[in-house]
Amino acid sequence: MRLLLAFRVFFRILFDRQTSEQVRRLVQEGPPAEKPEERPQPAQAPAPAAPSRPPRSEALTLLAALQREARLLDFVMEPLDGFSDAEVGAAARDVHRDCGKVLQRWFAVEAISDQEEGSEVELRSGFDAACYRLVGNVSGEPPYRGRLMHHGWKATRCETPTWTGDESAARVISPIEVEVS
Amino acid sequence: MAAKYVIGIDLGTTNCVAAYAPLEAEQPKTELLPIPQLVAPNTIEARRSLPSFVYLAEEHEAGGALDAPWAQDRDYAVGELARLRGAEKPDRTVGAAKSWLAHSRVDRREPILPWNAPHDVRKISPVVASQRYLEHLAAAWNARFPDAPLEEQRVVLTAPASFDAAARELTREAAASAGLPSDLILLEEPQAAVYAWVSSEGDRWRRRVKVGDTLLVCDVGGGTTDLTLVGVAEQAGELQLQRLAVGNHLLVGGDNMDLALAHYVAELFGKKNVKLDPWQSVALWHSCRAAKESLLANDGPEKQSISVLGRGSKLIGGTVSVEVDRASVVKLIIDGFLPSCSMDDSPARRRASGFMEIGLPYESDTAITRHLAAFLRMHGDPQEGPVAPTQILFNGGAFKSDVLRDRLLQVLRGWSGKKKGAQVLEGEQDLDYAVARGAAYYGWAKEHGGVRIRGGTARSYYVGIETSGLAVPGAPRPLRALCVAPIGMEEGSETDVPSGDIGLVVGEAAQFRFFSSPVRKQDKPGDVLSSWSEEELTETDSVEAILPADEAIDEPYVPVRFHTKITELGVFELWCFSPQTGGRWKLEFSVRDRDEP
Numbered sequence: 001m002r003l004l005l006a007f008r009v010f011f012r013i014l015f016d017r018q019t020s021e022q023v024r025r026l027v028q029e030g031p032p033a034e035k036p037e038e039r040p041q042p043a044q045a046p047a048p049a050a051p052s053r054p055p056r057s058e059a060l061t062l063l064a065a066l067q068r069e070a071r072l073l074d075f076v077m078e079p080l081d082g083f084s085d086a087e088v089g090a091a092a093r094d095v096h097r098d099c100g101k102v103l104q105r106w107f108a109v110e111a112i113s114d115q116e117e118g119s120e121v122e123l124r125s126g127f128d129a130a131c132y133r134l135v136g137n138v139s140g141e142p143p144y145r146g147r148l149m150h151h152g153w154k155a156t157r158c159e160t161p162t163w164t165g166d167e168s169a170a171r172v173i174s175p176i177e178v179e180v181s
Numbered sequence: 182m183a184a185k186y187v188i189g190i191d192l193g194t195t196n197c198v199a200a201y202a203p204l205e206a207e208q209p210k211t212e213l214l215p216i217p218q219l220v221a222p223n224t225i226e227a228r229r230s231l232p233s234f235v236y237l238a239e240e241h242e243a244g245g246a247l248d249a250p251w252a253q254d255r256d257y258a259v260g261e262l263a264r265l266r267g268a269e270k271p272d273r274t275v276g277a278a279k280s281w282l283a284h285s286r287v288d289r290r291e292p293i294l295p296w297n298a299p300h301d302v303r304k305i306s307p308v309v310a311s312q313r314y315l316e317h318l319a320a321a322w323n324a325r326f327p328d329a330p331l332e333e334q335r336v337v338l339t340a341p342a343s344f345d346a347a348a349r350e351l352t353r354e355a356a357a358s359a360g361l362p363s364d365l366i367l368l369e370e371p372q373a374a375v376y377a378w379v380s381s382e383g384d385r386w387r388r389r390v391k392v393g394d395t396l397l398v399c400d401v402g403g404g405t406t407d408l409t410l411v412g413v414a415e416q417a418g419e420l421q422l423q424r425l426a427v428g429n430h431l432l433v434g435g436d437n438m439d440l441a442l443a444h445y446v447a448e449l450f451g452k453k454n455v456k457l458d459p460w461q462s463v464a465l466w467h468s469c470r471a472a473k474e475s476l477l478a479n480d481g482p483e484k485q486s487i488s489v490l491g492r493g494s495k496l497i498g499g500t501v502s503v504e505v506d507r508a509s510v511v512k513l514i515i516d517g518f519l520p521s522c523s524m525d526d527s528p529a530r531r532r533a534s535g536f537m538e539i540g541l542p543y544e545s546d547t548a549i550t551r552h553l554a555a556f557l558r559m560h561g562d563p564q565e566g567p568v569a570p571t572q573i574l575f576n577g578g579a580f581k582s583d584v585l586r587d588r589l590l591q592v593l594r595g596w597s598g599k600k601k602g603a604q605v606l607e608g609e610q611d612l613d614y615a616v617a618r619g620a621a622y623y624g625w626a627k628e629h630g631g632v633r634i635r636g637g638t639a640r641s642y643y644v645g646i647e648t649s650g651l652a653v654p655g656a657p658r659p660l661r662a663l664c665v666a667p668i669g670m671e672e673g674s675e676t677d678v679p680s681g682d683i684g685l686v687v688g689e690a691a692q693f694r695f696f697s698s699p700v701r702k703q704d705k706p707g708d709v710l711s712s713w714s715e716e717e718l719t720e721t722d723s724v725e726a727i728l729p730a731d732e733a734i735d736e737p738y739v740p741v742r743f744h745t746k747i748t749e750l751g752v753f754e755l756w757c758f759s760p761q762t763g764g765r766w767k768l769e770f771s772v773r774d775r776d777e778p
Contacts, residue, residue, distance in 0.1 A: 061224065068221055074496035083497050090488050090502040097471060105228075159215075164248055165223035179460075 056163045056170035062106070065161070067174045070098030106159055112152030121148045186326070187335040187628070188214075189373070189620025190318060190361075192352070194279045195403030195436065196230040197314050198617035199322065202625055204335060209380065209625040211618040216321045218260030222246035228261060230613070231317060235275040235310050236263035237295075237302055251320040259317045268463040272298045277404055278310035280541055282355075283341070283348040283430050285721045290351075296540050308355045315359035332362045335628070337620040342369040342409050342427035342639055345697045346753035347722040347770040353752070367751050368623055370616050371398035371409035372424060372634050374576040377619030379632055381609040386632075387420050389607050390572065395425070396606060397570035399553070399589065401579040406431040406549055408556050410568060411634060424636030426560040426568075427699055431552055433518070433544040435579035441517050441547075442469040442510060446487050449503040461489045461501075476510045477582035483507050511584055519550050519588045524558065524567055524596045526551045550592050557596075559700050559716075569597045572606040580612055637669040638747060641704050643718065644755075645694030646683065661711050662696050662718060664704040665755060666745045675746035679707035682740030685728055685757065692725040692771065706745065724755055724768040739764070 066072035075095045080088060103109055112131050115121060123132065125142040131152060134144065163170070184204055189211070191198045199216070202209035215227035223246050236258045238247055243256040258266075267274035275294040282289055284307075292304035305313075315338075322331045338361065340352050349367055356365050375398060379386045390396070394413040400406065408428035414421045443466045447457055450465075457465060468487050475481050484506045491499015528546035546552070554567075561567035573590065580586050586605070594602030611618065626633065643662035665678045685691040696718045704710070710718070728739060741757040744765075748754065755768045 064221070064224070071490055071496055074490075074494050078495060078497050080497070087500070088497055090486060091490055091497045091500040093486065094468065094488050094490055095496075159227060161220065161224050161226035162217070162250070163224055165246065169223060 055165065055167050058160045060170065060173065061161055061163050062102075064173045065102050065106075066099055069102050070095050072099055073173060106157075107155035108157045109153055110156050112154045113148060115148050115151065117148055117151055119148050121146055184333060184335040185329045187337065187621050187624035188322065188331065189617045189622070189624060190315070190336065190338045191370070191373070191614075191617040191620065192279065192311065192314060192338060192340070193230075193233055193402060193616075194277055194405050194434075195233055196613075197233055197318060198230045198614050199318050200614065200617035200621040201322075202621050204625065204628060206625065208383075209622055211380070211621045213614060213617070214318070214322060214325065216260070216318065217250055217324070218317070218321075219247060219249070219258050219262040220260075220265075221262060225250060226261075231260045231314060231321075232264035233276065233278065233314050234263035234267050235259055235278075235305065235313050236266040236270075237273045237275070237305070239273070249317070249320065251324055257313070259313050268466065271295065273302055275305060275310045277541065278307045278314075279341070280405060280430070280432055281307035282311060282351050283344055284541060285347065308351055308358075311352065311355035312358045315356055315361060319360050332360050334362065335364075335366075335624045336361050337366045337368050337373075337624040339368050339370045339373045339616050339620050341405070341407050341430055342371050342424075343407060343430035343699070345640060345719075345721045346642065347695075349751075349753070350770050364750060366624065366627070368620050369409070369424070369427070369639065371400055371407055371427070371576070372411075372636075373616045373619035373623065374398055374400060374574060375411055375422065375619065375634060376623045376626070377611060377615035378574060378606065378608055380619065380622035381611070386608070390420070392420065394571040395568060397573045397593075397603065398576065399573060399580075400576040401549065402434050402577045403436045404432060404434045406433055406552065408553060410560060410570065420632075422632060422634040424634050424639070426556075427639040428552070428556040429699070431544050431549075432541060433547045433549065433552075435577065437547055438514055438518060438579065439466060439470045439473060441513060442473055445510070445513050446503060446505060449505065450489075450501065453501075453503060455501045455503075457489065457501075460492055464489045464492075472505075473510075473514075474581060476505070476507050477514065477584045479583040479587070481507050514585070515588055518547055519585060519592065520548050521592055521595065522548065522551050522554060524554050527555050528552050550589070553589075553593075554596070567596070569600060570603045571601075573603050574606045575610055576612060576615055578613055635671075637671040637674075638666060638753070639668070640697040640699050641668045641701050642666040642745075642753070642755075643696040643698070643704075643710070644724070644743065645696060645720075646709075659711070660694070661709050662713065663743070664701075664706055664708040664710070665743050666747070666753070667705055668699070668702050670745070670747050672747050672751050673749045675744065676706050678743035678745060680709075680742055682742065682760075683757075684738040685726075685741050686738045687728050687736070690725050690727050691757075692723050693768070694720060695722060695724045695770075696720050722770045725771045726757060726766040726768045728764075728766055741766075 063073065067074065072095055075091060123142055123144045127142065134146070136146065138144065186201050187204050187209070188199055188201045199214040200211040201214055202211045213229050215229065216231045217225050217227045218231055220226045222242070238256050238258065243254065245254070247255040247258045249255060263274060267276055272295060278294065281287065281294065287293055289307045292306050292309070294304055294307060294310055295302065298304055319331045338352065338356055340349055344352070352367065353365065357363065375396065382389060390413045392413055392415045396411040396413070398409040398411060407430065410425040412423045412425045414423055443462070446465060446469055447462065450457055468489060472485060472487050476485060484504050486502045486504045488500050488502035490496055493499060528544070528548065528551045530545070544552070557567040557570070570593065573593065575586055590603060590605065597603065642665050644665050646661050646663050648659045648661055663678065663680055670676070698718045700717055739759050740761065741759050744756040744758055746754040746756065756765055757768060758765045
């Protein structure tokens with residue numbers, strides 16, 4: 001269910017200022033696979049767009065794709081009260097599958113470490129600090145010994161679509177659908 | 182400017198792919214060309230394949246939202262967006278243009294697609310639709326390699342092995358209009374799949390096969406199935422590959438399987454009193470396509486739920502789902518598409534009705550195994566019986582399923598009796614991209630030397646000659662077929678056709694009915710057939726030439742004979758020449774509506 005965690009974090013970053021700051025600090029020295037984007041802050045006064053800036057944030061383009069191909073936004077925005085786990089599960093399977101397709105296509109996400117979670121690891125001096133988060137009792141100089149708790153994720157590519165629309169359409173994540181009779 | 186790259190283009194019925202390699206590479210390592218395309222209005226994403234669909238937009242949709250990086254104010258879209266719209270608005274979406282190219286009952290240069298579309302849709306011709314896909318690929322190439330424009334590169338374009346000379350000519354015409362180079366090479370798709378295998382195996386391929394082996398290339402694409410046999414022979418101590426036979430263009434493929442599954446699941450919904458509206462049916466098709474892969478994998482789950490999500494923003498509340506069990510789905514697909522059958526079975530024939538719809542001739546029998554049995558029988562030896570392939574090379578997305586691969590192999594082995602049954606050809610089999618990669622490799626190998634599949638023309642060709650004689654009211658004059666090119670006529674060769682003189686009227690279009698056969702291996706140029714069965718000889722587009730009035734000719738008609746040429750690029754040319762005056766006229770395919778006899 002790491003994918004679900006990833007989504008949760010994604011939305012917290014997108015909509016929660018505090019989390020986004022925390023994550024930003026966390027990844028400041030992190031691998032530059034995915035550039036931190038200028039996030040739109042609808043509640044704040046939007047900064048006037050610099051002429052070179054693309055008319056739409058790539059984060060919104062990603063969100064639009066997750067909604068278009070996987071209905072993620074519909075899923076997350078719908079209150080779960082009153083639905084049984086089975087009902088939520090039936091819809092979640094499809095959303096889960098299709099979200100995974102989008103993320104794999106754009107980022108080709110892979111585990112950073114190929115070691116089993118729970119296995120012993122040793123970090124020699126000069127290890128790539130950006131790829132590791134050391135928790136617990138860290139003191140002194142490497143080598144460090146420990147247990148691998150999470151194998152990490154990395155984007156092995158970052159191919160985001162180009163958005164060609166104008167300013168007025170940039171905030172539309174999913175258009176209104178009307179069936180003309 | 183000299184070509185720097187070799188580009189292989191798979192112009193598929195449902196997907197197009199382009200692969201390339203530097204022409205000067207010592208060992209070609211082919212790369213796939215990323216193809217930027219609209220996936221939603223205003224959104225351009227690079228994908229590895231371009232769905233072969235054209236969406237003819239309504240006026241309010243144009244105006245910028247359908248622009249490509251290289252084209253403004255588009256009122257149509259090609260690729261993923263068009264494929265998605267195809268499900269919502271079939272009246273405005275052109276698909277399967279390639280199958281229409283081979284359909285000689287319609288004029289392929291007339292705007293006829295989407296077939297049966299309402300009058301307010303600006304239709305396009307099958308040739309133009311194919312041109313649009315190739316234009317898109319060319320633009321994607323030129324945007325990525327501005328210093329090496331496509332028209333200056335070595336380009337290999339693949340076409341179905343079953344395409345006859347007229348369909349190949351139309352493919353060339355679409356390619357030329359799309360700005361592909363004029364020295365374009367056309368390659369048969371199953372051969373390209375074999376080249377992809379050869380290139381991935383390197384020198385090892387010689388150890389994987391031996392003299393006397395017969396490879397069956399079984400290509401089940403989205404909408405079509407193509408069968409080809411390739412033999413392994415020896416010449417001067419070297420292994421040689423030889424294309425032995427090609428099957429007909431069968432209009433049944435993976436999409437039929439998705440649809441069959443969707444119908445089955447819709448029935449399950451029906452039993453739960455859930456009636457699906459058209460929008461839900463489209464969504465169900467999508468879900469079934471996704472579920473098929475896991476249901477038809479050997480380690481697939483025994484039961485799986487298939488859901489159709491709610492349409493509005495109330496997703497969970499509107500979701501309906503049913504549970505399907507794997508065994509029933511496997512049985513449904515196998516009974517429908519790969520049933521066990523005997524070597525003597527034939528595909529069920531379409532029942533003739535008074536009113537034949539002129540649309541695409543979809544197979545009335547979806548059993549690929551029965552088509553395969555008929556194919557192996559037709560190309561068998563009178564003494565030794567049907568062909569017994571020793572290896573099989575799979576191609577096409579449908580064969581990602583182990584269940585389908587195993588099943589086909591099992592049926593094939595069942596036919597071989599006590600003899601050792603067919604094996605899967607060892608080595609990498611890249612089901613989605615092999616054809617484009619193999620085409621690029623072939624272009625490279627043509628330059629650098631490397632194994633070549635021999636074979637020449639896949640069909641023999643015939644000109645229909647009406648015999649003279651007393652006219653009988655109401656009865657057509659008896660027709661004979663004069664063989665003008667044999668099966669296996671090599672590229673870069675030409676031949677005079679021995680025959681009596683045929684009188685052509687001067688100053689008028691002389692038109693001949695034209696036939697081809699993938700099976701009559703015994704016929705030589707000059708042979709005249711007075712009777713044949715419908716299975717052996719199929720009529721294709723007629724050929725015609727206009728003989729200009731010539732001062733050297735006093736007579737109202739001029740006696741001519743035929744001369745056939747296969748160019749180095751594989752273009753079939755039929756000429757008529759006058760031994761008396763030395764005049765030569767090229768016969769052109771006339772792809773206009775054929776008068777039904």
